[in-house]
Amino acid sequence: GAVVSQHPSRVICKSGTSVKIECRSLDFQATTMFWYRQFPKQSLMLMATSNEGSKATYEQGVEKDKFLINHASLTLSTLTVTSAHPEDSSFYICSALEGNQPQHFGDGTRLSIL
Amino acid sequence: GDSVTQMEGPVTLSEEAFLTINCTYTATGYPSLFWYVQYPGEGLQLLLKATKADDKGSNKGFEATYRKETTSFHLEKGSVQVSDSAVYFCALSGRGGGADGLTFGKGTHLIIQP
Numbered sequence: 261g262a263v264v265s266q267h268p269s270r271v272i273c274k275s276g277t278s279v280k281i282e283c284r285s286l287d288f289q290a291t292t293m294f295w296y297r298q299f300p301k302q303s304l305m306l307m308a309t310s311n312e313g314s315k316a317t318y319e320q321g322v323e324k325d326k327f328l329i330n331h332a333s334l335t336l337s338t339l340t341v342t343s344a345h346p347e348d349s350s351f352y353i354c355s356a357l358e359g360n361q362p363q364h365f366g367d368g369t370r371l372s373i374l
Numbered sequence: 375g376d377s378v379t380q381m382e383g384p385v386t387l388s389e390e391a392f393l394t395i396n397c398t399y400t401a402t403g404y405p406s407l408f409w410y411v412q413y414p415g416e417g418l419q420l421l422l423k424a425t426k427a428d429d430k431g432s433n434k435g436f437e438a439t440y441r442k443e444t445t446s447f448h449l450e451k452g453s454v455q456v457s458d459s460a461v462y463f464c465a466l467s468g469r470g471g472g473a474d475g476l477t478f479g480k481g482t483h484l485i486i487q488p
Contacts, residue, residue: 303480362423365419368417
């Protein structure tokens with residue numbers, strides 16, 4: 261079946277560092293990918309919708325300059341957390357849309373900022 | 375805006391017990407409804423879905439019926455197994471079919487004891 265690969269699965273870095281997370285659809289073309297954030301014991305919150313070849317659409321309250329999203333091809337979207345600080349520590353999950361099928365999710369990235 | 379409320383966990387049951395996980399939603403229009411499951415150490419997987427009122431989604435012995443009158447989509451299984459232990463997320467898509475970002479509940483941790 262369809263698979264979405266997310267990398268890295270875990271990253272620990274110092275405050276002020278920029279961190280890039282990749283989301284790849286392995287066996288299908290995804291015109292739309294989504295990025296979610298999950299705080300402990302909370303639900304997944306949609307951060308942004310990423311469409312191939314165009315600017316991402318961000319949800320209210322999500323800083324565009326903090327969370328840079330690039331969707332340069334039909335199989336790859338990246339989320340870059342710029343100048344990360346401890347409050348950015350969270351679990352980030354991507355999903356990819358294949359035609360009219362429900363979203364396929366990656367395994368998530370645990371980001372810890374020291 | 376849209377919201378999903380599901381029962382807090384953890385829910386602990388014995389093997390072969392009957393399972394119900396309640397889910398209610400608030401949305402404008404006619405959303406599609408989903409149940410996702412996250413097994414330990416894995417990403418979210420679609421368990422079942424329903425796209426219109428009175429539809430019943432089913433998979434792996436789990437069922438949920440889209441009840442517009444009560445704005446509910448409760449998950450049920452007649453006889454649970456230890457392998458059903460996981461976190462279950464109820465979600466909705468404001469546009470039909472899940473073509474936009476999903477709104478999730480907080481998740482219910484299910485523990486099945488032998």
